[in-house]
Amino acid sequence: MASAARPVRAALIGLSSSGNSSWASAAHLQALLTETGRSKIAITALANSSVQAAKAAMQKYGLPDHVKAYGSPEDLAADPDIDLVICNTRVDKHYETILPSIKAGKDVYVEWPIASDRKQIDEIVEAARKSGSRVAVGLQRRWTPPAAKLRDILDSGNGRLGKVLSSDVRAFGGTHDRETMPTGLKYFSQKDIGGNAIVIGVGHVLDIVASVVGRLDAQSIHSKSQIQRPNIRIQDPQTKETVEEVVTDVPDFLAVHGTIAQSSLTAPNATLSFLFRRGQPFPGTPALAWEINCEYGEIRITSATNMVFQMREGDGQVVIQVHYFDTHEVENVDWDWSEMQKKYPLLEEMS
Known part of the structure; x- marks a missing residue:
């Protein structure tokens, strides 16, 4: 070296x-x-x-x-x-x-x-x-400022929040649309390629979650995948015209349930529930809604338009809130980019 x-x-x-x-x-x-x-x-x-x-x-x-x-x-x-x-x-x-x-x-x-x-x-x-x-x-998304802030909250909040009892994650995205893919992402419809909305997008989300609350006990994991929309239209990203129709063998729905491995942050048998659906959520629903339920309080994270937090120009806000059960107070937690990160723009949209 x-x-x-x-x-x-x-x-x-x-x-x-x-x-x-x-x-x-x-x-x-x-x-x-x-x-x-x-x-x-x-x-x-x-x-x-x-x-x-x-x-x-x-x-x-x-x-x-x-x-x-x-x-x-x-x-x-x-x-x-x-x-x-x-x-x-x-x-x-x-x-x-x-x-x-x-x-x-x-x-x-x-x-x-x-x-x-x-x-x-x-x-x-x-x-x-x-x-x-x-x-x-x-797996760089675990180092984004919102993920780091969540780890800080749990590390410093053990006294007031207590241990993690459960966590619930609902994620939408992977592609902009549930029924189409741009020509540059046609390979997302082909499982053999190894790169798709589940492996890439969900992989990053689950890595963020694991970096905050801990890994799942492998013996406890139950999962269900489904291809809900097998017929995909491949579109030219500039004209939005359909240039091809394909049948995908990649799931567009995934549900995972398991026990979070016990640690200094988690109670015995703490549970993780995760759901992903490719494409848009119901109007007004954030791309990521994540709750971490602790003994004495609860953390809620929402990412408006991107399930892996702010990443590109135009991505919506990431909001972190903490509800303290003893006072019924809801605190909005600030997070920010580092001074070095602020010098450079977020990514432009890629097709």
């Missing part, structure tokens, strides 16, 4: 020149090109489907000439001047693009979910164990 004298030398996989709709350009590149980002991580190389594609991305985003261009994961893995590989490809490309670098002992950051299926994940984990590579998975 890099010494304290220089930034970590990183390669980006999946930064495309075809548009600004990729997570690599909308999120990672923005952060890496900030003053803080440059001080910690230096973009040393890009890897795309071809050397030409990598060079086109370098030109589009104004990256310096010394950045290397690679057209294969194996060539990237063979470069001794790269410490860290950051993967932003579609889920079904994660495995093939990061495995060579993991086997070469490089550290890897890969967006959630890590791969398309359990077999690929097991192979990635075993390769990392053998090579000493450290693989980090992008």
Whole structure:
């Protein structure tokens, strides 16, 4: 890894020149090109489907000439001047693009979910164990200010709120509409790809919840999934015209029930109830409504338009309230972005 004298030398996989709709350009590149980002991580190389594609991305985003261009994961893995590989490809490309670098002992950051299926994940984990590579998975929503504030409330509120008795979560979204998907998200209708509203969207919501109240006891989990609307219209995001109709094999409804593992914050047999439905909620209903019921009070969190909190320009407000049973007082809890975060805009809408 890099010494304290220089930034970590990183390669980006999946930064495309075809548009600004990729997570690599909308999120990672923005952060890496900030003053803080440059001080910690230096973009040393890009890897795309071809050397030409990598060079086109370098030109589009104004990256310096010394950045290397690679057209294969194996060539990237063979470069001794790269410490860290950051993967932003579609889920079904994660495995093939990061495995060579993991086997070469490089550290890897890969967006959630890590791969398309359990077999690929097991192979990635075993390769990392053998090579000493450290693989980090992008479950970054647990570090958003509202999630951090919730942890602070529970950590500091044990005296007044007591232990967690139960938690109830209702989430809606994953896509903007219950019956359509934009062309860029057609793969959300194909379970084999490994990336969809359940795996990605619900995965992030459940990770936020687990980071606040604790993980579920695996032996206690009961779940039910359902495909309520199998016929999906694929729409051009610009014209809104239907260009194709497909039959999806991905559930659009999920209910999970289980016992929260006991900890210093939770009472024995504390229960989590979770419900997700893809698309819009009933008018006026928030995209996320989450309640944490404690011995002496209750916390209520609502996120108006995005089930993973504020993330993009135009997302509605996230509200945190605490009801104290002894006084019947309802307190509105303030939260805020850090000073560094305030310097940079929220993401633009991606299609």
